Amino acid sequence: MSQTPLLDSLLDRALVEEATKKSGLIWVRGTGPARALWHVWLDGAVHLVGDGPGEQPFPGLADGSAAQVTVRSKDKGGLLVAWTAAVRELTAGTEEWDAAVAELKGKRLNAPDAEQMTDRWARECRVLRLTPQGGIGALPEDSLAAAPLPTWATTRQPVPAALPKLLFRRRKKR
Structure with a gap:
């Protein structure tokens, strides 16, 4: 006996919600390359x-x-689920924005200005809401592996000659 489209939709929605809630990062692709982003589900x-x-x-x-x-x-x-989202920017100061920011503030690690963080977000940042649209998509056949995005946080210096000896040195028994 096959499931009805409504039941499939409810199961899809539940899978998307549970997988996304439990994942620390999600990969999001708009018009550019996919990026790993921290998030909250609300x-x-x-x-x-x-x-x-x-x-x-x-x-x-x-x-x-x-x-x-x-x-x-x-x-x-491992890849759990892929889905399409509608992107909407929340307006600072609205009830919806305040609720989202309250959840995001609790998940933000190592903030340099924890006391004024929400004020800074209102002035200088964007808060986006990604709402699932339709069911889940078919999982891709390829690995989705991609070259790392360019960043200023890379080391261009050669590895010091003594580093392997320091890392792999065995401790002498006494």
């Missing part, structure tokens, strides 16, 4: 904060656009 959607000084960048995600979201397992790293 009221049936993913909420993100970024695009400001000291926060995660999400270029290619614009208000009213669509995005592809890929969720991986937190413990094994």
Whole structure:
């Protein structure tokens, strides 16, 4: 006996919610390359904060656009589910923005200005809501592996000659 489309939709929705809630990072692709973003799940959607000084960048995600979201397992790293989201920017000071920011503030690690963080987010950052649209997509056949994005946090210096000896030195028994 096959399941009805409504039941499939409810099961899809439950899978998307549970997988996304439990994942520490999600991969989001707008018009540019996919990026790993930290998030919170609230009221049936993913909420993100970024695009400001000291926060995660999400270029290619614009208000009213669509995005592809890929969720991986937190413990094994395997692909769990992929889904399409409608992107909407929340307006600072609204009830919806306040609720999202309250959840995001609790998840933000190592904030340099924890006391004034929400004020800074209101002034300088964007808070986005990614709402799942339709059912889940078919899982891709390829690995989705990609070259790392360019960053200023790379080391261009050669490894010091003594480093392997220090790392792999065995302790002498006494």
